[in-house]
Amino acid sequence: MFFENTVKDIEVVQSLKQRQLSLPAGEMLILEGQHDARLFTLLQGWAFRFKTLSDGRRQILSFLLAGDFIGVQQKMADVAAHGVATLTDAVFCVFQRDSLWELHRQSPKLGFDITWLTAHEESVVDDSLLSVGRRNAEERIAALLIVLFKRAAMLQADGGAAGVPFPLTQQHMADGLGLSLVHTNKTLRKLERLGLHRIDDGRLHMLNGKALARLADLFGDGRPAPRPLV
Amino acid sequence: MFFENTVKDIEVVQSLKQRQLSLPAGEMLILEGQHDARLFTLLQGWAFRFKTLSDGRRQILSFLLAGDFIGVQQKMADVAAHGVATLTDAVFCVFQRDSLWELHRQSPKLGFDITWLTAHEESVVDDSLLSVGRRNAEERIAALLIVLFKRAAMLQADGGAAGVPFPLTQQHMADGLGLSLVHTNKTLRKLERLGLHRIDDGRLHMLNGKALARLADLFGDGRPAPRPLV
DNA sequence: CGACGTGTTGATCTCTCTCAATTAGAGTGG
DNA sequence: CCACTCTAATTGAGAGAGATCAACACGTCG
Numbered sequence: 001m002f003f004e005n006t007v008k009d010i011e012v013v014q015s016l017k018q019r020q021l022s023l024p025a026g027e028m029l030i031l032e033g034q035h036d037a038r039l040f041t042l043l044q045g046w047a048f049r050f051k052t053l054s055d056g057r058r059q060i061l062s063f064l065l066a067g068d069f070i071g072v073q074q075k076m077a078d079v080a081a082h083g084v085a086t087l088t089d090a091v092f093c094v095f096q097r098d099s100l101w102e103l104h105r106q107s108p109k110l111g112f113d114i115t116w117l118t119a120h121e122e123s124v125v126d127d128s129l130l131s132v133g134r135r136n137a138e139e140r141i142a143a144l145l146i147v148l149f150k151r152a153a154m155l156q157a158d159g160g161a162a163g164v165p166f167p168l169t170q171q172h173m174a175d176g177l178g179l180s181l182v183h184t185n186k187t188l189r190k191l192e193r194l195g196l197h198r199i200d201d202g203r204l205h206m207l208n209g210k211a212l213a214r215l216a217d218l219f220g221d222g223r224p225a226p227r228p229l230v
Numbered sequence: 231m232f233f234e235n236t237v238k239d240i241e242v243v244q245s246l247k248q249r250q251l252s253l254p255a256g257e258m259l260i261l262e263g264q265h266d267a268r269l270f271t272l273l274q275g276w277a278f279r280f281k282t283l284s285d286g287r288r289q290i291l292s293f294l295l296a297g298d299f300i301g302v303q304q305k306m307a308d309v310a311a312h313g314v315a316t317l318t319d320a321v322f323c324v325f326q327r328d329s330l331w332e333l334h335r336q337s338p339k340l341g342f343d344i345t346w347l348t349a350h351e352e353s354v355v356d357d358s359l360l361s362v363g364r365r366n367a368e369e370r371i372a373a374l375l376i377v378l379f380k381r382a383a384m385l386q387a388d389g390g391a392a393g394v395p396f397p398l399t400q401q402h403m404a405d406g407l408g409l410s411l412v413h414t415n416k417t418l419r420k421l422e423r424l425g426l427h428r429i430d431d432g433r434l435h436m437l438n439g440k441a442l443a444r445l446a447d448l449f450g451d452g453r454p455a456p457r458p459l460v
Numbered sequence: 461c462g463a464c465g466t467g468t469t470g471a472t473c474t475c476t477c478t479c480a481a482t483t484a485g486a487g488t489g490g
Numbered sequence: 491c492c493a494c495t496c497t498a499a500t501t502g503a504g505a506g507a508g509a510t511c512a513a514c515a516c517g518t519c520g
Contacts, residue, residue, distance in 0.1 A: 051360045053447045059363040061356050072349035073356065081353050104334070104342040112334040115345045119302035122352040123311050125359060126291050126303065130281045132363045133289040133408030137476070169498065178363030180477050185500060187476095217283045367508070399466065410509050415468060417508095464518085473510070483500075490493085 018095040025088045025167070030071065032083040037097045040070040045090030046167050050175065051082045060176035062124050063087070063168070065151050069117045072100070087167045132178040135216070137187040140177045143216035145197055149206055166204035191215075248329070251322045255397070259322065260301065260314040267327045270300040275320030276397050280405065281312045290406035292354050293317075293398070295381050299347045302330070317397040362408040365446070367417040370407045373446035375427055379436055396434035421445075 020043070023029060030036050032052060047064040061082055064070065070092075074080050104111035127147065131140045148168075153160030168176075174184040191197060196212050198205040206212065250273070253259060260266050262282060277294040291312055294300065300322075304310050334341035357377065361370045378398075383390030398406075404414040421427060426442050428435040436442065 049356075051356065053360070053364060055447070057364040059360045061359055072345065073353045082356060100345070101342055104338040104345065108334040108338055108341060111338060111341045111345065112331055115302065115330070115334070115341065115348055118345055118348045118352065122348065122355060123303045125352060125355045126279075126281065126312060129291055129355060129359045129362060130283070130289045132359060133405075134283060134287040170500095171498080175363075181499095182478075182501090183476050185498095189500075217285070401466080411467095412469090412510075413508050415466095419468075461520105463520090466516085466518105468515075469513085471511085473508105475507095475509085477504105477506075479504085480502085481500100482502105484498085486495100486497085488493100488495080490491105 018099070021092045021094050023086050023090050023092070025086055025090075028083060028085045029092065030080045030082070030084040032081075033079050035079050036071070036074075038071065039095050039097055039100060040084075041093040042066055042068045042070060043091040043093050046087035046165075047084055047090055048087060048172065048176070049082045049084050058175045059178065060172060062121065062128065063148060063151075063176065066155055069114070069121065071097075072114070072118050087172065088165075128176070137177075137179055137183055138191065139216050140179065141173070141184070141187050141191060142196070142212045143218060144173060144177060145191075145204065145206075146209065146212050146216055146218055149204055149209075152204070160206070163198075163200075163203040163205040166199055166202055248325045251324050253316045253320050253322070255316055255318045255320075258313060258315045260310050260312075262311075262313040263309050265309050266301070266304075268301065269325050269327055269330060270314075271323040272296055272298045272300060273321040273323050276317035276395075277314055277320055278317060278402065278406070279312045279314050288405045289408065290402060292351065292358065293378060293381075293406065296385055299344070299351065301327075302344070302348050317402065318395075358406070367407075367409055367413055368421065369446050370409065371403070371414070371417050371421060372426070372442045373448060374403060374407060375421075375434065375436075376439065376442050376446055376448055379434055379439075382434070390436070393428075393430075393433040393435040396429055396432055 021029075021040075025045075029040065029047065032050075042064050044066055047068075047070075049061040049064065049070070050058055051061060052058045064084070070084055071080075073082065100114070103114065127143075131143050135143060148166070149160060149164055152164035152166070156164065170184050170188065171181050173179075173188070174181045177184065179187075188199075191212070192199070194208075194211075196206075196208045196215070198207055251259075251270075255275075259270065259277065262280075272294050274296055277298075277300075279291040279294065279300070280288055281291060282288045294314070300314055301310075303312065330344070333344065357373075361373050365373060378396070379390060379394055382394035382396070386394065400414050400418065401411050403409075403418070404411045407414065409417075418429075421442070422429070424438075424441075426436075426438045426445070428437055
């Protein structure tokens with residue numbers, strides 16, 4: 001269920017690197033609606049993709065961790081459909097958009113990997129859409145915590161035993177979950193008071209992963225008797 | 231902003247066809263959580279991808295029209311992360327999952343196309359996530375109508391002058407928008423009474439596309455002054 | 461002709477939003 | 491070392507968009 005980019009994925013993509021780019025936390029990598037012919041891989045740190053409405057409402061589309069690929073979504077010569085910004089100091093591997101084609105031409109293996117990375121990224125957004133569309137606040141928070149924990153844990157040696165880094169503010173969580181800041185806070189505190197998790201000094205600890213997973217209805221197979229379908 | 235699969239895309243993919251599959255309306259093509267080693271292209275008709283929670287809440291992830299690619303999201307040997315069902319009688323082009331790799335190996339050009347198709351599909355989900363996360367009911371409906379109209383119009387010669395086929399029930403719209411059936415109905419009627427659109431006998435007519443687009447905040451560039459970011 | 465699926469509308473109910481105020485920590489300048 | 495400022499987290503109260511519950515209309519179909 002939880003596919004993650006392996007270290008090998010990262011190395012593979014890195015072999016194509018044109019140059020490297022470091023950004024501090026809270027910086028914009030790609031501006032919405034701006035023309036940008038670059039593609040990126042996140043080598044280090046956290047970032048996120050987002051879209052905004054003209055009155056400022058913001059939706060975070062996905063959180064990006066080391067190994068994630070950035071920028072295929074926009075057509076070759078078009079404008080960025082979403083912005084990307086850093087959550088922490090971050091290092092990106094940069095290459096030109098044309099190299100996506102070069103990549104496919106020169107190495108079908110890498111091209112295949114890219115297709116797969118792209119498809120995987122979509123499934124992350126799918127999960128998020130399920131949450132935002134159909135889960136209530138508690139369930140959304142639980143689902144987000146679990147998914148981010150798993151992704152982050154996979155990037156470190158101890159598998160999250162001592163918690164994982166968690167650089168999101170509650171505003172980020174709210175914007176990713178389609179909730180207001182205030183309600184996010186209240187719900188988060190509620191789960192924390194129930195002893196399901198703890199967020200401390202920029203780290204997330206799972207105290208009762210089972211309960212969180214149950215709440216989120218993750219691993220929720222036994223699929224139900226499906227509703228009549230059309 | 232609105233990329234669509236061209237007839238050429240369809241032909242390209244079709245050249246790899248292993249066999250063809252016809253399904254009546256309201257049939258399941260892929261069951262959630264079921265192992266399925268096939269990939270598909272939708273050649274004719276409408277379908278949709280969805281996920282459900284164990285208590286039956288359903289979220290439609292995206293609507294599929296002719297030319298859309300189906301099934302890359304699941305890892306090579308894994309279980310389907312989402313279901314797919316038909317909205318109308320539909321014809322699919324079927325091929326085995328292995329052929330995705332074969333495809334890349336034999337034709338980087340096609341492999342590149344697939345990457346791009348996959349990335350494009352993600353941007354559709356991105357748009358949907360923005361709607362469900364941050365637009366109110368009116369705005370969501372407006373956005374959905376416009377997007378589906380554009381996609382459907384692009385598939386017919388008259389560009390939608392006489393309306394486009396619209397096989398969704400209000401339940402489908404609700405499930406795609408993260409709304410309840412009742413509220414979807416009320417909002418839809420409201421927009422219809424305002425003369426923005428009309429849905430008749432399975433066809434959608436745009437009566438005031440400008441107003442709908444304004445409502446949905448589509449084409450909403452001039453991007454706003456972004457909020458402080460991290 | 462009764463059963464069923466879909467659309468429609470009214471009446472509550474409630475989850476989540478908005479508004480407001482407070483606390484705590486980090487950074488800055490005097 | 492201490493005011494001052496700014497951001498992030500927190501909590502309470504009231505308001506509201508959308509959910510849920512209930513009926514009913516209409517067309518299709520066996």
